[in-house]
Amino acid sequence: MDDLRISPEVEAPRPEIPAIAVEVRQGRASDRDAIATFLERAYRRRAKYKGAARWEWQFVSNPFSHQPTGLVPVWIALDGDQVVGQIAVQEAILQVGDETLDAGWILDVMILPSHRGMGIGHRLYEAVAADAPVLVTLTMADATRRMAERLSAVTLDHVHQLTRWVRLDSQTIRRYLMVRTATHPRARVAVRLGCDVGQLHRLLPLVVNPVLWARDRVRPSPGVSDSTRIAEVTRFGHNMDELWERTRRDYPVIFPRDARFLNWRFVDSPQPRYRCFVAEREGRTVGYVVLRHAESVELPEGHIVDLYAARDDRQTIEDLVAHSISFFGSDVAALDAAASMAEFETVLRRHGFVRTRTHRPTCVCQDDGLRRRIADLSGGWFFSKGDHDWDQIHDVEALAEEPD
Numbered sequence: 001m002d003d004l005r006i007s008p009e010v011e012a013p014r015p016e017i018p019a020i021a022v023e024v025r026q027g028r029a030s031d032r033d034a035i036a037t038f039l040e041r042a043y044r045r046r047a048k049y050k051g052a053a054r055w056e057w058q059f060v061s062n063p064f065s066h067q068p069t070g071l072v073p074v075w076i077a078l079d080g081d082q083v084v085g086q087i088a089v090q091e092a093i094l095q096v097g098d099e100t101l102d103a104g105w106i107l108d109v110m111i112l113p114s115h116r117g118m119g120i121g122h123r124l125y126e127a128v129a130a131d132a133p134v135l136v137t138l139t140m141a142d143a144t145r146r147m148a149e150r151l152s153a154v155t156l157d158h159v160h161q162l163t164r165w166v167r168l169d170s171q172t173i174r175r176y177l178m179v180r181t182a183t184h185p186r187a188r189v190a191v192r193l194g195c196d197v198g199q200l201h202r203l204l205p206l207v208v209n210p211v212l213w214a215r216d217r218v219r220p221s222p223g224v225s226d227s228t229r230i231a232e233v234t235r236f237g238h239n240m241d242e243l244w245e246r247t248r249r250d251y252p253v254i255f256p257r258d259a260r261f262l263n264w265r266f267v268d269s270p271q272p273r274y275r276c277f278v279a280e281r282e283g284r285t286v287g288y289v290v291l292r293h294a295e296s297v298e299l300p301e302g303h304i305v306d307l308y309a310a311r312d313d314r315q316t317i318e319d320l321v322a323h324s325i326s327f328f329g330s331d332v333a334a335l336d337a338a339a340s341m342a343e344f345e346t347v348l349r350r351h352g353f354v355r356t357r358t359h360r361p362t363c364v365c366q367d368d369g370l371r372r373r374i375a376d377l378s379g380g381w382f383f384s385k386g387d388h389d390w391d392q393i394h395d396v397e398a399l400a401e402e403p404d
């Protein structure tokens, strides 16, 4: 099933906007409590997924942080002493050709409803871009894209989200339709009618599941080849640095996949919980895959969060995808993955994945020369769901009730 990012497209028009003096600046460590209060007010039921442990991991103990002491990579809008909006940056390093640059992911773009439509979003984005040399956003609402475009963002090549349907059930279909239509009142009414009167959610599995059953009989997913050994690890070791050094030049633009990144991103993150698998062939590490079972508040999906190997090592990519399919088995309604490079997408499609969504990431750069290089390399970026904070817990009940 595709990602549940909700776009804020049905806001009521604002008849009159009162003049409010709002200060925009970078957050300080001492703003922490005010930001926590803002997150509670802004995200309501979803605030627990942005709690203290995750905030500390993402913005304070991030090993790629390049903030001076006392500052945090969160830009805030203040009305008096109250935080009324923010844009956060998950700091990172980015490989562009032979160079490694300080960069950041734009995330948690949020303004309190009382302060929307006053240009605070633009002001926050401008303040972030003045301080950060390279800012990347992978999935975003229309409003965030407009803010980036005003700052001459480069729009990068497509990133495809891919789904492999496994087994559908009526409850999952209903929950999925409700959350997808949360910001579309008319579509929401149609879904309610379709399900309550037409029993659409019960009919769909009756039609689709036999087709999926036939697919698995006619084209069963080939298992992992005999020559590849895939083992679960609790922490990534130095063998990942060797793999990264051997393969990094395959990828013109990539957020480096070395052991330091992998351990911070997938082992030390307070939530969600990831399962990490490393592939070896003839005594050499050849790739890895990071998988995640959805939490009980999410749709029952299996996520292929990050899958990596040498770009031309088709065998390893095939084996890691086959391993993922067998790991999730038939316990899930669908498997979800994302790929920006044809070498990965081709294998996923061969294993029954279909494109369900297309994303166009953006990149805002301070330096004109770098912007031109990024534009030239716009089709050479490696992205997966492990980038940005794309893979996060999507609480479907909370999203269906409170989409923004």
Ligand SMILES: CC(C)(COP(=O)(O)OP(=O)(O)OC[C@H]1O[C@@H](n2cnc3c(N)ncnc32)[C@H](O)[C@@H]1OP(=O)(O)O)[C@@H](O)C(=O)NCCC(=O)NCCS
Residues within 6 Å of the ligand: 006, 007, 008, 009, 010, 011, 109, 110, 111, 112, 115, 116, 117, 118, 119, 120, 121, 122, 123, 139, 140, 141, 142, 143, 144, 146, 147, 404
């Ligand atoms: C999206 C959000 C941050 C915009 O903040 P804001 O302070 O109201 O934005 P601004 O007034 O600075 O306007 C920024 C741009 O977004 C556009 N915009 C604002 N709300 C929009 C909406 N609901 N749909 C589409 N575009 C929108 C504005 O028109 C403006 O573009 P323009 O200058 O080219 O016309 C705010 O509406 C919000 O917090 N929404 C809920 C959370 C959310 O959706 N976050 C984005 C996740 S990626």
